[in-house]
Amino acid sequence: MTHLSNNKPVDTQITNAAFIPEMFVIKKIRKETEDTFTIELAAENGETSFEFLPGQFNMLYVHGCGEVPISICGDPNRPNKLFHTIRMVGDVTRAIRRLKVGDMLGVRGPYGKEWPIEKAEGKDIVIVAGGIGLAPLRPVVYHILNNREKYKRISILYGTRMPSDIIFNKELESLRGRFDIDLYVTVDRADQKWMGNVGVVTTLIKNSNFDPENTTAFLCGPEIMMRYTAIACQQQGLAPENIFVSLERNMKCGVGLCGHCQYTGKIICKDGPVFNYDTVKDLIKKREI
Amino acid sequence: MKNLESYLADHPFLKGMGKKHIELIVGCAKNVRINPGEYLFHEGDEADLFYFIRDGKLAMEVFRPQKGSIVFNTLGNNDVLGWSWLVAPYIRHFDCRAMDVTRAIALDGNCLRKKCDEDHELGYDIMKRFVNLMEDELMALRLQLLDIYDTPIK
Ligand SMILES: Cc1cc2nc3c(=O)[nH]c(=O)nc-3n(C[C@H](O)[C@H](O)[C@H](O)COP(=O)(O)OP(=O)(O)OC[C@H]3O[C@@H](n4cnc5c(N)ncnc54)[C@H](O)[C@@H]3O)c2cc1C
Numbered sequence: 436m437t438h439l440s441n442n443k444p445v446d447t448q449i450t451n452a453a454f455i456p457e458m459f460v461i462k463k464i465r466k467e468t469e470d471t472f473t474i475e476l477a478a479e480n481g482e483t484s485f486e487f488l489p490g491q492f493n494m495l496y497v498h499g500c501g502e503v504p505i506s507i508c509g510d511p512n513r514p515n516k517l518f519h520t521i522r523m524v525g526d527v528t529r530a531i532r533r534l535k536v537g538d539m540l541g542v543r544g545p546y547g548k549e550w551p552i553e554k555a556e557g558k559d560i561v562i563v564a565g566g567i568g569l570a571p572l573r574p575v576v577y578h579i580l581n582n583r584e585k586y587k588r589i590s591i592l593y594g595t596r597m598p599s600d601i602i603f604n605k606e607l608e609s610l611r612g613r614f615d616i617d618l619y620v621t622v623d624r625a626d627q628k629w630m631g632n633v634g635v636v637t638t639l640i641k642n643s644n645f646d647p648e649n650t651t652a653f654l655c656g657p658e659i660m661m662r663y664t665a666i667a668c669q670q671q672g673l674a675p676e677n678i679f680v681s682l683e684r685n686m687k688c689g690v691g692l693c694g695h696c697q698y699t700g701k702i703i704c705k706d707g708p709v710f711n712y713d714t715v716k717d718l719i720k721k722r723e724i
Numbered sequence: 725m726k727n728l729e730s731y732l733a734d735h736p737f738l739k740g741m742g743k744k745h746i747e748l749i750v751g752c753a754k755n756v757r758i759n760p761g762e763y764l765f766h767e768g769d770e771a772d773l774f775y776f777i778r779d780g781k782l783a784m785e786v787f788r789p790q791k792g793s794i795v796f797n798t799l800g801n802n803d804v805l806g807w808s809w810l811v812a813p814y815i816r817h818f819d820c821r822a823m824d825v826t827r828a829i830a831l832d833g834n835c836l837r838k839k840c841d842e843d844h845e846l847g848y849d850i851m852k853r854f855v856n857l858m859e860d861e862l863m864a865l866r867l868q869l870l871d872i873y874d875t876p877i878k
Pocket of ligand 1: 492502503504505506507521522523524525526527528529556567570571682683684685708
């Protein structure tokens with residue numbers, strides 16, 4: 436196995452092999468929206484066992500084109516199924532979209548720090564996702580559903596640009612049917628056919644039901660959205676130490692060696708991508724980085 | 725069901741307001757109910773009322789000729805709707821349609837403006853609360869304008 440799968444600090448494990456992707460076969464491709472799709476990957480020998488922690492990512496390699504970091508978005512309890520949800524933005528992500536079922540994709544990982552879901556046990560949980568930001572948080576949702584009794588109130592707040600940009604439609608519908616989770620979806624704009632909420636996702640915070648003294652919030656989406664969502668959470672009494680964000684920067688090695696994703700003193704691929712908001716709140720306002 | 729006074733006294737928007745002022749406000753309040761599809765008001769109407777939404781859902785819309793209406797915001801439980809009653813010439817700037825059965829407490833803007841003119845302490849208190857509401861709405865609108873989820877693929 437070439438991937439660094441036992442979640443130990445990567446520094447101690449780095450070998451040349453860590454940079455050689457393992458080849459996976461595309462088993463399924465599901466269109467989520469016009470520009471976003473989900474792929475299911477299987478190991479070449481058919482025996483997939485890809486353990487990961489919610490929040491970790493893989494480097495996906497398209498032969499002759501390049502490599503990109505993409506979060507793992509499946510159920511951490513089902514390591515036999517490896518899922519990635521990808522939005523086409525440029526060369527590599529478009530090249531992945533052009534691949535067909537049966538084609539090969541290189542995978543290195545899992546890398547990065549996870550969402551602190553175990554530390555959040557016994558607390559209310561607020562999950563706020565914007566756009567494709569729901570993908571890195573989906574394993575958190577699976578984990579909570581698998582361990583529902585360990586958490587108190589759960590609020591999932593999800594914002595997108597338009598109704599047609601909503602990903603994981605089926606899963607969201609089934610979550611909405613549950614009595615033990617509050618799910619709110621909002622879009623920035625809509626026509627009269629849309630019966631849901633309209634308005635930025637930050638506006639959902641004030642009406643969601645959580646005890647600010649005993650809540651952990653997980654935020655993922657465009658950085659500007661996380662910044663204002665964190666402010667809205669703090670206005671409701673949540674301390675910055677109890678807010679976690681997932682940051683994105685262009686990455687190369689994925690294991691903290693090349694410094695490509697350096698973010699002042701932090702290396703996003705190794706120290707993150709999940710960070711405690713308190714430790715990055717001054718950085719994400721800075722223009723220079 | 726709570727009566728008007730205890731509902732308003734407990735409402736987050738009026739948090740901390742003295743009993744005397746709550747009583748003055750209650751004198752301008754009444755219960756309203758609106759069915760799905762009905763319009764609470766249209767653009768250009770006189771802005772004589774504002775609302776504390778008890779439960780339900782309202783869509784703020786702007787009508788575009790030949791293109792239909794676009795919804796730019798929705799409001800629900802515990803939201804406060806409307807500040808045009810505070811700003812002359814007291815005219816609505818958009819349409820408001822009920823998406824679900826909506827129950828609200830309607831406050832008569834004329835009545836409250838008079839009370840604010842007579843009692844400046846009440847007026848200042850109300851003004852501060854509405855400035856906060858306006859700031860929240862302005863911030864949300866700015867984020868909406870930034871189009872933060874912009875699609876890179878055109
Ligand atoms: C830890 C981590 C996890 C990630 N998880 C996911 C995921 O689960 N799903 C997913 O779709 N993406 C994810 N991303 C983002 C993804 O890595 C980038 O979109 C990808 O690297 C872009 O590569 P490209 O070659 O297709 O585009 P490029 O050719 O590199 O860029 C093309 C254009 O897109 C813009 N662009 C690049 N990255 C982004 C971005 N993240 N958002 C918006 N615009 C961008 C560039 O500025 C440029 O204008 C993640 C990133 C990180 C760091």
